[in-house]
Every structure is written in structure tokens, then in C-alpha cells.
Amino acid sequence: MLTADRERLVSLMTEQAEFGGTDAGGLHRLALTEEDRAAREWFRERLEEAGLDIRVDAVGNMFGRRDGTDANAPPVLLGSHLDSQPYGGRFDGPLGVLGALELVHVLEEEDIETTHPVEVVNWTNEEGARFQPPMMASGVWAGKYDIADVYAATDDDGVTVEEALEAIGYKGTEPAEPGEEYEAYLELHIEQGPKLERHGKDVGVVTGIVGLTWTETTFYGQPNHTGPTPMHLRQDALVAAGELITQVPRTANKLSDTTRGTVGAIEYDSEAISIVPDEVRVVWEFVDYDDDLVEEGYQRTLEEIDQIARREDVDTESAEITRFDSVAFDDRCIRAVEEAADGLGYDSMRMHAGAGHDPMNVAEVCDTGMVFAVSEDGLSHTEAEYTSWEDCYAAVNTLINAGYELAK
Amino acid sequence: MLTADRERLVSLMTEQAEFGGTDAGGLHRLALTEEDRAAREWFRERLEEAGLDIRVDAVGNMFGRRDGTDANAPPVLLGSHLDSQPYGGRFDGPLGVLGALELVHVLEEEDIETTHPVEVVNWTNEEGARFQPPMMASGVWAGKYDIADVYAATDDDGVTVEEALEAIGYKGTEPAEPGEEYEAYLELHIEQGPKLERHGKDVGVVTGIVGLTWTETTFYGQPNHTGPTPMHLRQDALVAAGELITQVPRTANKLSDTTRGTVGAIEYDSEAISIVPDEVRVVWEFVDYDDDLVEEGYQRTLEEIDQIARREDVDTESAEITRFDSVAFDDRCIRAVEEAADGLGYDSMRMHAGAGHDPMNVAEVCDTGMVFAVSEDGLSHTEAEYTSWEDCYAAVNTLINAGYELAK
Numbered sequence: 001m002l003t004a005d006r007e008r009l010v011s012l013m014t015e016q017a018e019f020g021g022t023d024a025g026g027l028h029r030l031a032l033t034e035e036d037r038a039a040r041e042w043f044r045e046r047l048e049e050a051g052l053d054i055r056v057d058a059v060g061n062m063f064g065r066r067d068g069t070d071a072n073a074p075p076v077l078l079g080s081h082l083d084s085q086p087y088g089g090r091f092d093g094p095l096g097v098l099g100a101l102e103l104v105h106v107l108e109e110e111d112i113e114t115t116h117p118v119e120v121v122n123w124t125n126e127e128g129a130r131f132q133p134p135m136m137a138s139g140v141w142a143g144k145y146d147i148a149d150v151y152a153a154t155d156d157d158g159v160t161v162e163e164a165l166e167a168i169g170y171k172g173t174e175p176a177e178p179g180e181e182y183e184a185y186l187e188l189h190i191e192q193g194p195k196l197e198r199h200g201k202d203v204g205v206v207t208g209i210v211g212l213t214w215t216e217t218t219f220y221g222q223p224n225h226t227g228p229t230p231m232h233l234r235q236d237a238l239v240a241a242g243e244l245i246t247q248v249p250r251t252a253n254k255l256s257d258t259t260r261g262t263v264g265a266i267e268y269d270s271e272a273i274s275i276v277p278d279e280v281r282v283v284w285e286f287v288d289y290d291d292d293l294v295e296e297g298y299q300r301t302l303e304e305i306d307q308i309a310r311r312e313d314v315d316t317e318s319a320e321i322t323r324f325d326s327v328a329f330d331d332r333c334i335r336a337v338e339e340a341a342d343g344l345g346y347d348s349m350r351m352h353a354g355a356g357h358d359p360m361n362v363a364e365v366c367d368t369g370m371v372f373a374v375s376e377d378g379l380s381h382t383e384a385e386y387t388s389w390e391d392c393y394a395a396v397n398t399l400i401n402a403g404y405e406l407a408k
Numbered sequence: 409m410l411t412a413d414r415e416r417l418v419s420l421m422t423e424q425a426e427f428g429g430t431d432a433g434g435l436h437r438l439a440l441t442e443e444d445r446a447a448r449e450w451f452r453e454r455l456e457e458a459g460l461d462i463r464v465d466a467v468g469n470m471f472g473r474r475d476g477t478d479a480n481a482p483p484v485l486l487g488s489h490l491d492s493q494p495y496g497g498r499f500d501g502p503l504g505v506l507g508a509l510e511l512v513h514v515l516e517e518e519d520i521e522t523t524h525p526v527e528v529v530n531w532t533n534e535e536g537a538r539f540q541p542p543m544m545a546s547g548v549w550a551g552k553y554d555i556a557d558v559y560a561a562t563d564d565d566g567v568t569v570e571e572a573l574e575a576i577g578y579k580g581t582e583p584a585e586p587g588e589e590y591e592a593y594l595e596l597h598i599e600q601g602p603k604l605e606r607h608g609k610d611v612g613v614v615t616g617i618v619g620l621t622w623t624e625t626t627f628y629g630q631p632n633h634t635g636p637t638p639m640h641l642r643q644d645a646l647v648a649a650g651e652l653i654t655q656v657p658r659t660a661n662k663l664s665d666t667t668r669g670t671v672g673a674i675e676y677d678s679e680a681i682s683i684v685p686d687e688v689r690v691v692w693e694f695v696d697y698d699d700d701l702v703e704e705g706y707q708r709t710l711e712e713i714d715q716i717a718r719r720e721d722v723d724t725e726s727a728e729i730t731r732f733d734s735v736a737f738d739d740r741c742i743r744a745v746e747e748a749a750d751g752l753g754y755d756s757m758r759m760h761a762g763a764g765h766d767p768m769n770v771a772e773v774c775d776t777g778m779v780f781a782v783s784e785d786g787l788s789h790t791e792a793e794y795t796s797w798e799d800c801y802a803a804v805n806t807l808i809n810a811g812y813e814l815a816k
Contacts (some may be wrong), residue, residue, distance in 0.1 A: 085680060129680055193636025200517025210635055214681055223790040226670040227618055227695040228601025231661050233786065237673055241651030245646055253639050262634040263646055264681040266674060266688075272537055273622055273672040273691050274491060274763065275789045280674075283681050287635040354636025355682065378641065382631045382681050 001343050002110065002404055004102045004396045012098045014083070016042065019089040026383025027084035031125035032060065032164035032312040039082045040170060043097070043122060046271075050104050052120065056172025059137040059150060060124035060165050063174075066104050068117040068407065072281050074181040075299055076114075076407040078103060078399065079121030080189055081358065085129050089190075089385020095373060095392055096188040096399075097122050103400040110137050116183050124170075126316075129166075130155045133322065138358035140176045142365050147176055182366035184406045185359060188399040189370060190387050193354050194378030202346035202394045204372025205338045209353040209360050211326035212287040213298045217244065217305055220315040223278035238277035240269055240312040244305060248284050251300050260287040260354070261297055288323045289326050289352045326352075333369025333406070340401035346394050371399045409751050410518065410812055412510045412804045418797050424450065424490070425498040431520045434791025435492035439533035440468065440572035447490045448578060451505070451530060458512050460528065464580025467545040467558060468532035468573050471582075474512050476525040476815065482589040482816040484522075485774075486511060486807065487529030488597055489766065493537050497598075497793020503781060504596040504799055504807075505530050511603060511808040522815040531766045532578075538563045539572075541730065546766035550773050555584055587639050590719025590774035592741055592814045596807040597778060598795050600764050602786030610754035610802045617761040617768050619734035620695040621706045625652065625713055628723040631686035640656045646676060646685035648720040652713060656692050659708050668695040668762070669705055697760045699732050734760075735768050741777025741814070748809035749779075749788045754802050778805045 018036030019042060020028045029035040040062065049056050052064030060111045065075065080096025100120040107114065123141075128134025131153045139145040151162035155195035166169035196204050221237035245263045252261025265283040302318060309316040334350070341348035351372065353359075373395035376386040387395075427450060428436045428443030437443040448470065455462050460472030473483065488504025508528040515522065531549075536542025539561045547553040559570035573579035604612050629645035653671045660669025673691040694705030710726060717724040742758070749756035759780065761767075767776045781803035784794040795803075 009447060085683075127680075147554075191636065192633040194638070194641060195636075212635065221789075224786065225600040225763050225788045226668055226672060226693060227620065227764070228599065228603075228788075229668070230602070230665075231657055231668060233602060236657070236670070238653055238674060239657060242650040242671070245650030246654060249639055249642075249644070249647060257638075260634055260637070260639060262644070262682075262684065263650070264634060264683060264685065265678055266646060266676050268674050272535075272789070273693060274670075276670065277672065277673060278790075285634060285681060298669055355633050356635070376630065378637060379630075380636075381635045381680070382686075392775075 002106050002400050004393060004400060006108060006258045006393050009098065009102060009103065009392065009396055012046065013094060013392065016094045016098065020084065022087065022383055026241045026385065027088050027090050028086060029084040030086065030130040031083040032168055036083055037168035039258040040375065043082060046101060047120065050101060051108065052104065055174045056170060057141065057174040057176040058147060058172055059140045059171040059176045061137050061141055061176065062122040064120045066107065066118045068114045069310065070115045073116040074183040075117035076183045077119045077121055077185045078403050080187050082125035083125055083127050085127050085381045087383050088381055089383060091097045091190045091385055091387045092380050095125060095190060097386065099188040099396040102396050106200055106400055109133050116407040118347050118407050119284045123163055126358055128338065131161050135356055135358050135361055138361040141178065142361040143177065144361055144364060148331060160301060178365050184367045185313060185362040186333065186399060186403050187357065187359050187370050187373060188395050189357055190380060191372040191375045192380035195351055196372060196374045197376065197378065199349055203341050203348045203398045204346050205334060205341060205350045206329065206353050206370035207334055207350050208289065208326060208328040209357060210287050211291045211324050212285060212292050213294055213320055214283055214285050214322040215298065215320045216281060216283050217316060217318040217348065218281045220396065221276060221278045224276045225275055226274045229276060234276050235313045236276050237280040237314050237384055240314045241266060241280040241282050243308045244282060244284065246307045248301060251297055252286065255293050255297055256288065257295050258288055259297060287354065291326050302393045324360060327363050329363065329369050330367035333367050336402040336405045337369050337371050337398060340405065341398045343401060344397050346398060358367065371395050410514050410808050412514060412801060412808060414801050416463060416513065417506065417510060417801065417804055420663045421502060421800065424502045424506065428492065430495060430791055432791040434793065435496050435498050436494060437492040438494060438538040439491040439535065440576055444491055445576035447460055451490060454509060455528065458509060460512065463582045464578060465549065465582040465584040466555060466580055467548045468578040468580060469545050469549055469583045470530040472528045474515065476522045478523045481524040482591040483525035483527045484591045484811055485527045485529055485593045487531065488595050489534035491533055491535050492513040493535050493635040493789045495791050496789055497791060499598045499793055499795045500788050501534060503598060507807045509597040510804050511811045517622065524815040525810065526815050534766055539569050540757065543764055543766050543769055546769040549586065550769040551585065552769055552772060554569065586773050592775045593770040594741065594807060594811050595765065595767050595778050596803050597765055598788060599619050599780040599783045600788035601783060603759055604780060605781045605786065607757055609757045611749050611756045611806045613742060613749060613756050613758045614737065614761050614778035614780055615699065615742055615758050616734060616736040617765060618695050618697045619699045619702050619732050620693060621694050621702055621728055622691055623706065623726055623728045624689060624691050625724060625726040626687065626689045629684060629686045632684045634682045634684055637684060643721045644684050645688040645722050647688050648716050648722045649674060649688040651716045652690060652692065655712050656709060659705055659712065660694065663701050663717060664696065665703055666696055667701050667705060672747045695762065699734050703729040722777065732764060732768065735771050737771065737777050738775035741775050744813045745777050745779050748813065749806045751809060752805050754806060771786050779803050779810065
């Protein structure tokens with residue numbers, strides 16, 4: 001079995017965390033910002049150092065390629081993303097990118113040739129924190145999104161994706177599309193949940209990705225002065241929102257032990273305290289690997305909203321803004337990951353990913369699989385996110401052996 | 409009995425509504441803005457036209473004085489405010505200011521002299537929408553607030569009250585204090601509640617003003633990715649806030665049929681949907697004429713917050729930001745208003761005010777009373793606020809006769 005250079009891995013993971021690094025040990029590296037540019041420049045040097053042919057496509061995806069022995073064999077792609085949440089952790093994304101690079105280093109050092117080319121990729125804007133939607137650039141690459149729409153997406157300051165790509169010099173010249181057949185895609189990512197840790201496992205063999213719905217609901221009440229307005233005459237949009245906020249998790253708990261229901265955003269603009277709230281917007285989410293349970297959560301909540309509106313005497317409007325169906329990975333990729341873990345003597349478990357990842361898009365192009373690394377306390381999207389070097393090492397070893405198996 | 413000139417009243421009320429008037433027929437006339445300045449200039453001309461001696465004090469309060477026959481008799485003050493909520497109605501404030509001016513006009517036309525001087529006042533920033541606290545300038549005048557503190561208060565753009573007063577030319581030269589003894593203060597205001605309309609009354613005889621508490625509570629949860637984080641491991645600050653939002657009105661309903669409980673503000677800043685909310689701030693209010701019930705609502709809600717925090721496994725912090733005790737008006741003012749209504753043949757009822765008003769502050773200086781005009785559907789602090797000219801007229805007649813009674 002191949003083994004990663006642990007010292008190099010730790011050193012590269014430490015170096016990358018300096019670009020947008022926060023005092024609390026996390027990352028503030030929103031897509032296409034100055035911090036992202038600096039991380040990309042550093043990563044480009046690392047690709048050059050590894051002797052790879054580099055290309056940047058029209059949405060900023062960065063590829064580094066090591067040729068195979070068969071000029072006609074389709075490449076095996078491995079990677080993840082270097083951008084972060086506004087205050088995210090240092091493992092979410094970079095570990096998968098540098099893990100992929102490690103395969104190239106090990107192949108070079110061991111003087112191993114592969115039939116298939118091996119490519120390393122850094123996908124642009126996986127997080128979707130500055131620009132919506134998330135997984136935007138792998139989506140363009142896979143043909144799910146139109147590049148014109150993605151270019152036109154704006155951040156809170158009205159800057160478009162296209163302007164931001166140009167500003168940091170990463171609107172590349174290559175078309176944002178596969179351009180050729182791909183043999184397979186593998187991505188290593190931190191789990192972002194507590195399952196591996198709770199089961200005492202070393203690595204996760206990911207069998208697929210959950211589906212989800214996001215729906216925006218607005219309640220319209222009657223603004224009025226709070227002091228003189230009797231309780232029974234009120235039409236309070238915030239009370240209606242409060243009922244929805246507490247109901248969504250109850251609905252999730254009722255559906256199954258795997259369904260997650262969350263109200264993740266609320267907006268009520270008022271300059272005054274003493275006015276009965278008149279317009280409150282919330283966004284609620286249901287997530288499950290079983291698409292039927294996502295749909296059931298969605299339907300039950302729409303019914304619940306009608307009941308709340310009648311009860312609180314308010315008007316309401318709902319619109320689904322995002323729906324992803326779940327994705328089942330391909331058996332050969334799942335097996336490649338599982339057998340790599342077994343061969344290395346790691347204790348692994350099969351599981352699905354509880355959140356969206358670029359592999360959801362790449363799976364439209366070629367066979368796809370994922371490796372999960374342990375997330376301590378299940379934390380992610382916070383500066384407190386943590387994966388021990390031991391767990392990073394195990395996951396990278398699993399990734400490079402699975403990748404080699406598919407490429408050899 | 410004196411009777412107002414209905415045509416003049418309607419014409420002045422219509423004219424004032426042009427300064428900051430909105431398409432929906434309301435007012436956008438925040439304190440010390442350009443719109444407020446324009447309304448003040450117009451009002452200053454109206455005071456001049458009525459032959460009054462004008463003075464503007466250091467916090468922008470505008471006074472117009474008609475002398476009495478006894479040089480030593482303390483003045484009777486009548487008035488209200490010309491500023492509005494961000495999107496308020498055209499009656500809340502101006503009706504009381506122009507009703508007060510009507511007394512002067514009628515005395516002039518009928519050639520009536522009074523023993524006591526009669527003064528008309530426009531208080532600065534009653535609403536507290538742009539600058540906190542509300543009733544700021546009557547508070548300085550009555551000695552409740554320090555003028556240096558009030559000058560230093562800022563709006564959302566960091567502009568101070570002092571800068572805003574200077575910018576519109578209304579930082580007056582008179583000290584912001586009574587300067588002499590006052591005989592009494594009367595204010596006409598719209599009810600801002602549905603009681604008069606529901607009881608089929610013409611005017612309200614206000615016996616006092618409710619007390620209230622505002623408390624700011626913040627819930628601190630654990631940010632985490634929603635998809636992979638099991639429901640039972642979450643520490644969701646928004647779910648905790650949702651429980652409080654729905655509990656506060658229940659607590660109010662349980663305390664009495666007069667207690668009002670509201671969550672009037674909520675703040676959760678997140679750029680992402682798929683993160684378990686980690687920090688949510690709400691402001692909740694209890695209002696009642698019985699100060700013990702306000703205190704009971706406050707205490708029960710603090711206990712409830714502790715229970716919510718334990719249940720949802722979040723941290724919490726609460727701080728009371730405002731507390732007003734209720735105010736009981738003076739019998740002679742209450743009787744003056746009631747007898748004026750009776751004498752005019754209006755059907756009146758005694759009631760207390762359900763919201764804060766400048767008389768809360770003025771009551772610290774002299775005997776104080778209020779007249780309420782009918783609020784259609786009880787609406788206020790909204791552009792849809794409405795009082796018919798018939799009801800305006802009845803309330804103004806009541807005000808000027810009560811004022812004359814106290815001044816003659």
C-alpha cells in the first residue's frame with residue numbers, strides 16, 4: 001500500500017491555513033476574495049513544484065495533471081475546495097485538496113506510473129457563503145448551471161462572480177467543462193458530523209449524499225402599537241414565525257431519526273420595539289438521504305404554515321428556493337475506498353454525507369466516491385472545527401490508495 | 409362652550425401631512441430630519457400667524473405663548489409632537505399640536521382673555537425611532553434626562569442628536585427646562601387602541617399611562633453544519649428564541665386581560681442557511697397599568713428563559729434596557745377633560761393610555777391630563793392609522809374647553 005508523507009501533509013495543511021487564518025485558529029477565506037487569491041497563488045506554486053500541468057478554467061477551477069502511460073485513458077480526478085465559510089475551520093476543503101496532491105507526490109517519489117492520468121482539482125466557491133449557490137463552479141463544470149447565470153450572481157456588495165474572478169486574476173482561459181471523458185472522481189472531506197467519532201472509526205466510506213430542500217416563507221401581520229393593542233386582536237408575524245421555528249425540528253424528529261429540520265435564517269427589520277411585527281421572513285430546511293422524507297417534511301411544513309397563519313390571523317407566502325435530490329455513489333468507487341481502508345488496517349464504516357459537496361455535481365459526469373475524515377465533536381462551519389493529524393493521515397492514506405487503484 | 413373651527417382644523421391637519429407625506433397617506437417624518445425641519449418651519453409660521461411669542465429650547469422643543477391677564481399666574485401648556493414613526497400615520501402627534509393651537513385661535517376670535525398664559529408646545533423626538541430613548545426632549549425639559557446624554561445619542565449613521573439639531577437649525581437658545589412654575593399640561597392624542605371605537609364613545613378621558621419594561625435577551629448556541637448534525641445534539645439559539653417568542657404572549661394572557669407581552673425585535677446575522685444558529689438577540693416587552701403585573705411578567709419570563717436555555721442546551725444573557733412606572737394623572741386635569749366632554753354633549757369614557765407619551769415626563773413638573781381621540785380599528789404606527797374628522801373635531805373641542813377651564 002502507498003503511504004503519505006505525514007510531515008509534508010502537516011506542513012502543507014499548516015501553511016495553507018495562514019491565508020485568511022483567524023486568531024481563533026479558523027479560516028476567513030470567502031471565495032474569490034484577496035485571501036482566496038493568496039491561497040490559490042500558493043497552491044499554484046505547489047502544483048508547479050509537483051511537476052503538474054496546470055490549467056484554470058473560466059470559473060476559476062484549478063487543475064493540475066500528471067500524465068498516464070496510456071494517452072487514450074481517461075483521467076482520475078481527485079480534489080476538493082480551498083474557500084471557507086465566513087468563520088469556518090481549516091480542514092473543511094483544504095484537507096481534500098492537499099490529500100489529492102499527496103497522491104501525486106507519492107507516485108513521483110515511488111516512481112510509479114499509472115495507466116490513467118491523475119488530476120488534482122481545487123473547485124471554486126464550494127461554500128456558497130459569498131455567492132449563491134454553493135458548489136457553483138463544479139456545477140458549471142458538470143453542465144448543471146449555465147455559466148452566464150453563475151457569472152451574474154452577486155455578493156452583498158453587488159460584485160458579480162465574473163468581476164470577482166477577474167479581480168483576482170482567476171477567470172481562466174480553459175472552458176469550464178470536462179472536455180474529455182473522466183474515469184472517476186474521488187474526494188476526501190471532513191465528516192462534519194459526529195458519527196465516525198461516536199462509533200470509534202478511523203475513516204468513513206461514503207456511499208452517497210443526502211438530498212435537501214430550502215424554502216423561504218414570509219408572514220405578513222398587521223403593524224400596530226403594542227401597548228394599546230389587546231393580545232386577542234393582534235396579527236403578529238413574529239409569533240407566527242416563532243411557531244414555525246419550534247415546529248420544524250419537531251416535524252423532523254417525528255419523521256425519522258435521520259431527518260434534519262432547521263430554520264436557518266430569519267429577517268425582521270424594525271427600528272422600533274413597540275410595534276407588533278408585521279413582516280417576518282424565515283428560511284427552513286429539511287435534509288435526509290431518503291428523498292421521500294425530505295418531500296414529506298416539506299409538505300407537512302407547508303400544511304403547518306397554513307395552520308399557523310389561520311391561528312395567528314396573518315398572511316403567508318412560501319417559495320422553495322433550492323432542492324437537491326440525494327446522490328448514490330458508484331459501487332466501484334465505494335469499493336475502492338473501502339478496500340483501501342481495509343488494506344491499510346483502518347477501521348472504516350459505510351455512511352452517507354449529511355451535507356452537500358462538489359461530488360454531487362461531479363457524479364453527473366463520472367463515477368464518484370468520497371472518503372470521510374473524523375470531525376472532532378462533529379463540529380464544522382465554525383473556527384472550532386478540528387481533525388487530529390492522526391485522522392487526517394488515515395483519511396489521506398485511504399484516498400491515495402483508492403485513487404491509485406482507480407488510476408493504475 | 410368654545411367650539412373649534414372645523415374647516416381650519418381640517419385644513420391645517422391636511423397641510424402638515426405634506427411634510428414627509430407618503431404615497432399610502434402616512435408620514436415618514438423622523439425626528440430632526442429634513443422632513444421634520446420643513447414641518448417645524450411651517451409650524452413656526454402658524455405660531456407667528458396666531459400672534460404668539462415663540463421660543464425654541466436647547467433640545468428643539470418649540471413653544472408659542474399667549475399672555476394671560478395676571479403676570480404672575482403660571483401658564484397652562486398644551487401640545488404634542490410633530491415627528492413620526494418611520495412609516496407612521498398623520499394623526500399621531502400633529503392632532504395634539506394643532507388642537508392646542510386651535511385653543512389660541514378660538515380665544516383670539518372670541519376675544520377671550522385668560523388669567524393664566526396659554527402655551528402651545530411641539531416636543532422634539534417623541535417617537536424615539538431615529539434616536540433613543542423616545543420622549544427624549546420632554547424628558548430633558550422635565551429634568552429626567554441629562555442634556556449631555558441626550559445630545560450624545562446617535563442614529564444608525566452615527567449622527568448625534570446635537571449634530572442633527574444644529575443641522576436643521578433647531579438647537580435653540582432657551583434652556584431646556586420649565587424656567588417657571590406651570591399651572592397644568594394637557595395633551596390630545598389619538599388612542600392607538602380599539603377601546604373607544606368598540607365602546608362607541610366620542611372621546612377618551614385619560615386617567616394615566618401604563619408602565620412597561622423592555623428587556624434584551626441573547627441566546628448563544630453552537631454553530632454547526634445542519635445536515636450532518638443530529639437533532640438531539642444541537643444547541644440551536646434560534647429554536648430557543650422561537651420558544652421565547654411564543655411564550656411571551658402566553659405569559660401576558662395568563663397574567664390578566666390588560667397585560668400586553670410582545671417580542672418586538674429579533675436579530676440573527678447569518679450569511680448561510682445550513683448552519684445551526686449560534687447567536688440570536690431578541691427584545692421583549694411587558695406593558696400594563698398595574699406596575700406589579702409588569703414586574704410579574706418580567707420575572708416569569710426570566711424564569712422561562714432559564715428553562716428554555718436548559719432545555720435547548722444554550723447559554724443566555726438578559727439585560728433590562730428600559731423600565732417606566734405607570735403614571736396616574738391629577739384629578740383636576742381628569743375632571744377638566746371629563747367635564748368639557750360632558751358639557752359638549754360627547755359620550756366619553758375614562759381609560760388609561762396603553763403606550764408612552766410626553767405627559768409621562770411633564771407629569772413630573774405639573775398637573776397633567778390627556779384627551780384621547782378615536783383610532784379607527786385601533787391602528788397606529790402604521791400608514792393605515794385613521795381618525796375621522798368628526799372624531800378629531802370632538803377631541804379638539806374637548807381639549808380646548810378643558811384647557812380654557814384650567815387657564816381662565
